[in-house]
Amino acid sequence: CFDFKLCSLRLKMNCANSRPFTVLVEGNIGSGKTTFLEHFRQFEDITLLTEPVEEWRNLKGWNLLDLMYSDPAKWAMTFQAYVSLTMLEMHRRPTSTPVKLMERSIFSAKYCFVEQMKRLGTLHPAQFAVLDEWFKFINTEIPVEADLIVYLKTTPSIVYDRIKKRARSEEQCVPLSYIEELHKLHEDWLINRTHADCPAPVLVLDADLDLSQITEEYKKSEHQILRKAV
Numbered sequence: 001c002f003d004f005k006l007c008s009l010r011l012k013m014n015c016a017n018s019r020p021f022t023v024l025v026e027g028n029i030g031s032g033k034t035t036f037l038e039h040f041r042q043f044e045d046i047t048l049l050t051e052p053v054e055e056w057r058n059l060k061g062w063n064l065l066d067l068m069y070s071d072p073a074k075w076a077m078t079f080q081a082y083v084s085l086t087m088l089e090m091h092r093r094p095t096s097t098p099v100k101l102m103e104r105s106i107f108s109a110k111y112c113f114v115e116q117m118k119r120l121g122t123l124h125p126a127q128f129a130v131l132d133e134w135f136k137f138i139n140t141e142i143p144v145e146a147d148l149i150v151y152l153k154t155t156p157s158i159v160y161d162r163i164k165k166r167a168r169s170e171e172q173c174v175p176l177s178y179i180e181e182l183h184k185l186h187e188d189w190l191i192n193r194t195h196a197d198c199p200a201p202v203l204v205l206d207a208d209l210d211l212s213q214i215t216e217e218y219k220k221s222e223h224q225i226l227r228k229a230v
């Protein structure tokens, strides 16, 4: 009995010490990242880390997402600083499973959203510089591991319609042009590779498909993700 307990303890320690195969799920707002993660809930040995949007909507009673969309020039910096912290916490969170699926990353925060806000002028160049220094420090000093990026590629007009339909109150003011620019930034980062830094190979899925067809598309990624779980 003692041996058995020791054995299972060692097994758990091994799992805890070895690094999980880490998958980052990326794509435009409304591209179905949460639905993609939910697809993998049926499998064992996978840790699913959905994006902490609820934390962004309630930090000690403050809705930072709403503040950011209501007055971007005032709140974009605060919002992105908190996003970086919550994403870093997810990157560093220990898991006891061999596979970890994460919605978004500090990379899309930096290369897509912070970049977009700099271009729109909602981040002052000085604020951008501070976030840039944080990103560089994290990237060099704190290990952020990724083994695969699943890019849920969409057409901006399609996700725009989805965003309108799901009617998240904070996002009602988001114009199509914002979604189009974010799309280009995802494409530049993950397809055109305009940044030297893409942390893992990219698997592209067609995420324009509606809910009745999307499961088949998601299944295309199962072998790459699940073989690490056995």
Ligand code: DCP
Pocket (backbone or CB within 6 Å): 027, 028, 029, 030, 031, 032, 033, 034, 035, 051, 053, 065, 080, 083, 104, 108, 109, 110, 113, 114, 171
């Ligand atoms: N957001 C942001 N800056 C970030 C990350 C997200 O401004 N670094 C905003 C954009 C959205 C909201 O937060 O208004 C959530 O965006 P996501 O695309 O990350 O999540 P969704 O809920 O849209 O994902 P999906 O619909 O694909 O499941």
